Amino acid sequence: MTAIATPRHRVTAATAQMRSVADSVADASVWSLDADQAHTTLVELTRLEAQVAALKLRVAAHAESVDTRDATAAWAHTTRQTPRAAKSQVKLAQALEAHPHTADALATGHLNLEQARVVVHAVDQLPDTVGPELTAQAEEHLVGLAADHHAGALRILGRRLLEVIAPDLADAHEAALLEREEADALAACRLRARFDDHGRLVGSFVLPHLHGAMLLKAVTAFAAPNHRAATEGADAAKQTAGRPTPERLGRAFCELLERLPADKLPKAGGTNATVVVTLSYETLVGQLDQAGVILDTGHQISPGEARRLACQAAIIPAVLGTRSEVLDLGHQTRLFTAAQHLALALRDRGCTEPGCDAPPWRCHAHHDLEWSNGGPTDLANGRLLCPRHHHLHHRHQPTKPGYHPRI
Incomplete structure (x- = not known):
């Protein structure tokens, strides 16, 4: 008896035909397409791609429901997809079963796959207080907008769906979405x-x-x-x-x-969150530039950097003598106060280095006679220097002895 072959399903047959047609043009040259033909063909191929994607998703959802094995894993393995990508597609396929308007638009090529994902997500985010009729209206509205907007713009419009279909619910829903987004972002905060x-x-x-x-x-x-x-x-x-x-x-x-104001930071171990710098007295006053300067973190910085920071930033210099005994544990009162900064700004009107026009708000307050040499933190011993000239002063020699406030 001759066995009767099982007739092929028309989707299977159509898939084979599409593969055959694609094979027939796989090596076809496209150089003779003019600009208009190239554009039209590209648009049509994109729509065809959406239609094929819609059919693929329908088959994937069906395979997952009828196959006793793990159909998604087998599909991913055979086609060399990552399991994550295959599962994502099956999840979208299952979601499209509950969004027929979106599925139809994708199947006819009027919606691309990325847009379909956005529409499904936006509609699913609607609150439970929105009934089935308004939900269907929202989906239809967003699919209509897809004709003129790409997925990125559609995502933004999707967040405003309630303003169109249920304005009275929109504000409360938007507030809830923002609160949830902010809570999720805070939970994901990492350093x-x-x-x-x-x-x-x-x-x-x-x-x-x-x-x-x-x-x-x-x-x-x-x-x-x-x-x-x-x-x-x-x-x-x-x-x-x-x-x-x-x-x-x-x-x-x-x-x-x-430039962080250390006096405004929370205290850690009873002190402000400052960095302690350990250095010799000779290094602090600029007589020794060879040795590294030790931070309380165990790392080192150059002596020039330490002297620059000692004039402005929130560090505490622990000055050691020849036998490493602590000669002086500095304190932050060496820093000019806000009132002194204001007085210096009114007097100097900017960086005091000749030819520099940096305004006062960009400047550091600098000790003319260095604090490490006993210079007092007062207006007579202070002047404004922009960060660049402040760096130059501590890394090299001052370009000009003394200073002259602007007239």
């Missing part, structure tokens, strides 16, 4: 950091949007061309035009940390 063997702290972080925006605005201000010109010279303005580079943002981050 990982470690010191490497090259004098650097390396790591990564995750911040909520608000705090990320605050950080970017702060470092961008320090990386701005005008600020860089004031701190690094006029030529820096030309070199720092345009979008800040990662290097510029990194240096700006360093400057931001140096």
Whole structure:
């Protein structure tokens, strides 16, 4: 008896035909397509791609429901997809069964796969108080918008769905979404950091949007061309035009940390969160530049950097004698007060280095007779220096002895 072959399902047959047609043009040259033909063909191929994707998802959802094995894992293995990608597609396929309008638009090529994901997610985010009729209306509205908006814009519009279908519920729903998003972002907040063997702290972080925006605005201000010109010279303005580079943002981050007001930070172990620098008296007064300066973290910085910071930043110099006994444990009263800063600003009207026009708010308060040499923290011994000239003063010699306030 001759066995009767099981007739092929029309989806299986159509798939084979599409494969055959694709094979027939696999090596076809496209150089003779003119601009209009190329554009039209590209659009049609994109729509075909959406239709094939819709059919694939339908078959994937069906296979998952009828196969006693792990159909998704077998599909991923055979087609060399990652299990995660295959599971994501099956999840979307199952979701589309509850969103027929989106599934139909994808199957006809009027919606691409990325847009379909956005529509499904936006509709599923609607509150339970929205009934089936309004939910269907919301889905239809968003699918209609997809004709003129890509997935990114559609995602934004999807968050405003209630304003269209149920304005009276929109404000409360938006507030709930934002609160949930902020709570999730705070829960995901992370900071990982470690010191490497090259004098650097390396790591990564995750911040909520608000705090990320605050950080970017702060470092961008320090990386701005005008600020860089004031701190690094006029030529820096030309070199720092345009979008800040990662290097510029990194240096700006360093400057931001140096300018944090230590007296406003929470106390740790009974003291403000400051850095203790251990150095010899000769190093502090500039008579010794060879040895490294030890931080309380166990790392080292150069003597010039230590002397610069001792004039402005929140460090505590622990000065050692020849037998490493503590000669003096400095305190932060050496820093000029806010009132003194204001008085210096009114008097000096900016950086006191000749030819520098940095305004007062960009300047550091500097001891003319260095604090390490017994110089008092008072107006007679103080003057304003921009960060660039402050660096130069401590790393080299002052470009001019004494100073003359601006007239």
